[in-house]
Amino acid sequence: MGKLITVLEKALRRLVQNEMLGGMLLLVMTIFITCGVALVFLQVAYAICPYLGIGVAVLLSWSCIAARSLHQESRLVADALVRGELATARRYLSNIVGRDTAELDEAEVWCATVETVAENSCDGVIAPLFYLMLGGPLLALVYKAVNTLDSMVGYRNERYLRFGWASARFDDLANFIPARLTGVLMVAAAPLFRFPPRDAWRIMRRDGRKHSSPNSGIPEAAAAGALGVRLGGASFYSGTKVEKPTIGDPLHPLAPVAWEGAIRLMYGAEGVLVAAWLVITRVLNLQGWTG
Numbered sequence: 001m002g003k004l005i006t007v008l009e010k011a012l013r014r015l016v017q018n019e020m021l022g023g024m025l026l027l028v029m030t031i032f033i034t035c036g037v038a039l040v041f042l043q044v045a046y047a048i049c050p051y052l053g054i055g056v057a058v059l060l061s062w063s064c065i066a067a068r069s070l071h072q073e074s075r076l077v078a079d080a081l082v083r084g085e086l087a088t089a090r091r092y093l094s095n096i097v098g099r100d101t102a103e104l105d106e107a108e109v110w111c112a113t114v115e116t117v118a119e120n121s122c123d124g125v126i127a128p129l130f131y132l133m134l135g136g137p138l139l140a141l142v143y144k145a146v147n148t149l150d151s152m153v154g155y156r157n158e159r160y161l162r163f164g165w166a167s168a169r170f171d172d173l174a175n176f177i178p179a180r181l182t183g184v185l186m187v188a189a190a191p192l193f194r195f196p197p198r199d200a201w202r203i204m205r206r207d208g209r210k211h212s213s214p215n216s217g218i219p220e221a222a223a224a225g226a227l228g229v230r231l232g233g234a235s236f237y238s239g240t241k242v243e244k245p246t247i248g249d250p251l252h253p254l255a256p257v258a259w260e261g262a263i264r265l266m267y268g269a270e271g272v273l274v275a276a277w278l279v280i281t282r283v284l285n286l287q288g289w290t291g
């Protein structure tokens with residue numbers, strides 16, 4: 001998807017003078033091509049053998065959910081910090097966050113790591129799983145295409161303010177329900193790991209809307225409340241200082257245990273959603289509402 005978006009962006013910038021129109025065409029074409037290619041693969045696989053078709057569907061679905069990747073990439077940062085290798089941790093962190101990492105101190109690296117795990121619990125796990133449950137691998141791939149577009153062109157800078165507007169707004173819309181669902185699922189999962197669900201709910205309601213994004217603050221606030229940590233604060237993006245509001249209360253330090261807790265909440269939220277979906281589909285099947 002990333003390579004496709006890069007090729008399309010270069011072509012559309014050359015062919016379309018109006019940046020907003022070019023950005024809209026980028027959004028539509030990326031979704032259309034992604035869906036079209038996936039549909040062809042599925043149809044060919046099912047035509048050859050139903051089991052092959054199922055295998056391709058499972059593979060496409062698996063590729064949409066990034067829990068393991070998020071865990072592994074954030075672990076590289078955490079392990080480097082535990083070893084006392086701050087420079088290495090900053091380098092690994094730069095692979096998973098958009099902010100400048102070269103000057104971050106240890107506490108700031110921990111903060112950024114916990115933040116990205118909490119935020120991407122929605123984007124990388126719950127949201128694609130939500131759309132997978134609603135519409136199978138094709139709808140999950142549509143979401144991943146939109147989310148990838150936002151991560152590549154959805155910036156509020158001179159280059160992408162107009163060109164990336166459509167992708168950023170569509171991503172906000174696509175994540176509106178999943179972000180709030182992620183927050184609720186984190187609250188529900190908190191007792192499984194002896195985190196206080198009441199604090200997770202309270203901080204989510206108090207601080208979830210402080211974030212400049214209409215969605216990112218919800219899971220971040222739920223995680224901050226459950227873990228008893230404070231997230232947010234000033235960050236630098238491409239050398240420009242951005243004052244972000246603080247989320248949560250600093251009851252506990254940002255340390256390895258906070259990262260481990262965020263990872264547990266991510267997997268816990270995923271497990272609660274899958275369990276709830278299995279129960280719902282079982283009930284609907286028993287009542288004859290589904291095939």
